[in-house]
Amino acid sequence: MRELDRRTIEEVGIPAVALMENVGRAIAEEVIRWCRERRDVSSGSRQGAGSQSESPGDLVPAVQGDAALRLEEPEREHWLVLAGKGNNGGDGLVAARYLREAGMRVTIVYAVEPGSLTGEAALQREAARALGIPVLVHGEDDVDFTACTGIVDALLGTGSRGAPRGAYAELIAAANGSGRDIVSADIPSGLDADTGAVHDPCIRARRTVCLAFLKRGLAQFPGAEAAGEIVVRAIGIPALLCAQQNVSTFLLTEEVLRTRLGVDTARRRSPDGHKGTYGHVLVAAGSLPMSGAGLLCSRAALRAGSGLVTWALPGPLLPPMAGAAPEVMLASATAADWHEASAARVLELLAGRDVLAVGPGLGRFEGDGRWLRTLWEEAACPMVVDADALNMLAASDDLDAWKPRQADTVLTPHPGEMARLAGLSTAEVQRDRIRLASEYAKAHRVTLVLKGARTVIATPDGDAFVNATGSPGMATGGAGDVLTGIIAGLLAQGASGPQAAAFGVYLHGLAGEAAARRRAHPASLVAGDIIEAL
Ligand SMILES: NC(=O)C1=CN([C@@H]2O[C@H](COP(=O)(O)OP(=O)(O)OC[C@H]3O[C@@H](n4cnc5c(N)ncnc54)[C@H](O)[C@@H]3O)[C@@H](O)[C@H]2O)[C@@H](O)CC1
Ligand SMILES: Nc1ncnc2c1ncn2[C@@H]1O[C@H](COP(=O)(O)OP(=O)(O)O)[C@@H](O)[C@H]1O
Ligand SMILES: [K+]
Numbered sequence: 001m002r003e004l005d006r007r008t009i010e011e012v013g014i015p016a017v018a019l020m021e022n023v024g025r026a027i028a029e030e031v032i033r034w035c036r037e038r039r040d041v042s043s044g045s046r047q048g049a050g051s052q053s054e055s056p057g058d059l060v061p062a063v064q065g066d067a068a069l070r071l072e073e074p075e076r077e078h079w080l081v082l083a084g085k086g087n088n089g090g091d092g093l094v095a096a097r098y099l100r101e102a103g104m105r106v107t108i109v110y111a112v113e114p115g116s117l118t119g120e121a122a123l124q125r126e127a128a129r130a131l132g133i134p135v136l137v138h139g140e141d142d143v144d145f146t147a148c149t150g151i152v153d154a155l156l157g158t159g160s161r162g163a164p165r166g167a168y169a170e171l172i173a174a175a176n177g178s179g180r181d182i183v184s185a186d187i188p189s190g191l192d193a194d195t196g197a198v199h200d201p202c203i204r205a206r207r208t209v210c211l212a213f214l215k216r217g218l219a220q221f222p223g224a225e226a227a228g229e230i231v232v233r234a235i236g237i238p239a240l241l242c243a244q245q246n247v248s249t250f251l252l253t254e255e256v257l258r259t260r261l262g263v264d265t266a267r268r269r270s271p272d273g274h275k276g277t278y279g280h281v282l283v284a285a286g287s288l289p290m291s292g293a294g295l296l297c298s299r300a301a302l303r304a305g306s307g308l309v310t311w312a313l314p315g316p317l318l319p320p321m322a323g324a325a326p327e328v329m330l331a332s333a334t335a336a337d338w339h340e341a342s343a344a345r346v347l348e349l350l351a352g353r354d355v356l357a358v359g360p361g362l363g364r365f366e367g368d369g370r371w372l373r374t375l376w377e378e379a380a381c382p383m384v385v386d387a388d389a390l391n392m393l394a395a396s397d398d399l400d401a402w403k404p405r406q407a408d409t410v411l412t413p414h415p416g417e418m419a420r421l422a423g424l425s426t427a428e429v430q431r432d433r434i435r436l437a438s439e440y441a442k443a444h445r446v447t448l449v450l451k452g453a454r455t456v457i458a459t460p461d462g463d464a465f466v467n468a469t470g471s472p473g474m475a476t477g478g479a480g481d482v483l484t485g486i487i488a489g490l491l492a493q494g495a496s497g498p499q500a501a502a503f504g505v506y507l508h509g510l511a512g513e514a515a516a517r518r519r520a521h522p523a524s525l526v527a528g529d530i531i532e533a534l
Helices: 003-012 016-041 087-101 120-128 166-180 224-229 239-244 256-259 287-305 315-321 342-350 368-379 388-395 415-422 424-433 433-444 478-494 497-518 527-532
Strands: 078-083 105-110 135-137 150-152 181-187 207-211 230-234 250-252 280-284 310-316 329-334 356-357 382-383 409-411 447-450 457-458 464-467
Touching: 003 016, 003 239, 016 087, 016 120, 016 150, 016 181, 016 207, 016 230, 078 087, 078 166, 087 120, 087 150, 120 368, 150 166, 150 382, 166 424, 230 250, 250 256, 250 497, 256 447, 256 478, 256 497, 280 287, 280 342, 280 478, 287 310, 287 315, 287 478, 287 527, 310 315, 310 342, 329 342, 342 356, 342 368, 342 447, 342 457, 356 368, 368 382, 368 409, 382 478, 388 415, 409 497, 415 424, 415 433, 424 433, 433 447, 433 457, 447 497, 457 497, 464 497, 478 497, 478 527, 497 527
Parallel strands: 078 105, 078 150, 105 135, 150 181, 181 207, 207 230, 250 464, 280 310, 280 356, 310 329, 356 382, 382 409, 409 447
Antiparallel strands: 447 457, 457 464
16 A cells, blocks of 8 residues: 555544545546547547447436536446456446446446455445446456447556556456557556556556556656546545655646646736836847757747847847847847857846846857856856756766855756766666656756656756646757747746746647647647747
């Protein structure tokens, strides 16, 4: 049993069966929500075998007053609930009851002889039996997966060890092979909840109802792919215990942004606000071959709501960039290319400005480590460090000797940059993204944004947030420069480092999704589209 469950049950005295009831209900609600959304997408088209079968015993759905458990024409649905012999199976059996109460057809498929269930799961077996929910037993009865409209995977949960064996493996393979939508209880059966290792076989879920808190293995690839959409649902474990138990990894939702991070997700603007109200970003970025990076970053900062943006760039870039984005102010930071002493000019330009974004498209130059160190130590305002500025940071072997920054600092590495920062290979970074990001953020007192699908935002205090917004179309040059601008723009409006980083990543992903929808194909997305979708 998980430590949190144990403490809730033994120390607080909440009965295990009460938790299981909450779990099963949450799973049923998510199944019903799935059915509704699926129907919305297929605009009412009837599907599956449910439509040709009778409703369960001509029952009138008993949950008509409960919106989360209500479904129009529930008899069109016939779900199989695959139940293992442990508590995960017990969760599924409770869900079966609620789905049945909603008027859906439900058949329980036991992986093992039901008489072998014990404890709370055995109680649920009896309740399901008393209600007359149809039962099949793997190995004894034929299970026709094609006759169902969806599958609840309650085979294996956090008590699972190693690759699924025997009946479990056979049911997982059959469920995947059926092509039916699968909603998993807690974790997709076959996934290691801690490491994210995907065993063979492993359920391929459309949605995973993760119970009580985000399991790390679900939040990162390849586990994330098996989990599908992740929903974290409360199950009655007191928040106090979660805090004491150091639950520190969260799925980044609007609610988490509001409650855990204190973000005003409505982004209210004061009716009498003026451009000065919303801050001024200085972007130190761009070089001749990579001028667009600075432009994208500056435009994104404005679209994120910063009142003013000035782009500090090499003088020779000024004429070609003039007018490229009329809203962006330009300031020459050096007569020719970037050089070590130009840090002083950037600091001069920072006077009266609120945030420094540094890195996109800079390139590397002689003395760049000292250049960055000057900015790091002397810029008293919040700072976002990206791209080549991260490589400068990584190349500096005396980072610990740098004067610690007092203002918020946000680093935004992609996995390759993170590898250089941490002295690891990219593969090693990807293997354990959450732990690595958290350790780095705590050790260096920065907010670290480890980019890529399911971006991780780690705070200096040890929290980690996993973002689920975004589109594969965002794997395109310049998308990271846009993110840097967004985070800087939010910092300029008064957000803290963790707030700006988390909200920025969330908004960047939403904009990427919207931009991808606007194109004929996500592959056609370019970074500028993300800015236009903000
Ligand atoms: N009271 C609690 O502790 C609560 C637990 N909850 C649920 O309980 C789950 C954990 O339950 P359990 O600890 O009972 O464990 P599981 O239900 O995950 O599985 C344990 C059972 O599966 C078998 N098994 C393990 N690995 C296997 C493999 N590779 N192949 C085949 N069989 C395997 C074991 O022999 C055991 O019978 C959670 O994921 C969650 O769904 C929730 O109901 C909330 C409350
Ligand atoms: N498959 C994906 N799903 C979601 N977001 C993605 C995906 N691929 C890339 N992104 C996002 O796009 C951005 C790419 O940034 P980066 O690699 O720094 O590109 P660049 O340096 O070209 O700007 C990051 O924010 C990353 O999280
Ligand atoms: K499961």
